[in-house]
Amino acid sequence: MSDQRPDNWHAADLRKDWSAEDPGGIRLDLTDAEWSIIAPLLPGAEGKKNGRPRPDDRKVINGIFFVLRTGTPWRDLPERYGHPTVYNRFNR
Numbered sequence: 001m002s003d004q005r006p007d008n009w010h011a012a013d014l015r016k017d018w019s020a021e022d023p024g025g026i027r028l029d030l031t032d033a034e035w036s037i038i039a040p041l042l043p044g045a046e047g048k049k050n051g052r053p054r055p056d057d058r059k060v061i062n063g064i065f066f067v068l069r070t071g072t073p074w075r076d077l078p079e080r081y082g083h084p085t086v087y088n089r090f091n092r
Contacts, residue, residue: 029062055085064090
């Protein structure tokens with residue numbers, strides 16, 4: 001498989017195209033098949049209950065991947081991912 005990008009191609013062009021097509025970032029979220037592979041590997045996946053309810057792991061992982069894929073600063077992470085939780089979980 002060959003890479004057929006023009007010589008003047010930049011990663012910023014991808015972000016520009018992405019934001020025009022999908023401003024919510026939903027196409028960057030994990031698919032059900034991808035999530036079914038990752039979910040059992042997370043700590044607490046066995047349903048441990050101690051204290052307050054755990055935030056939705058899928059939203060948190062999608063938020064981390066959103067920042068890593070787009071280069072968006074943490075402070076600009078869309079609210080649907082839950083900014084403080086995503087940032088804190090990433091830093092652990």
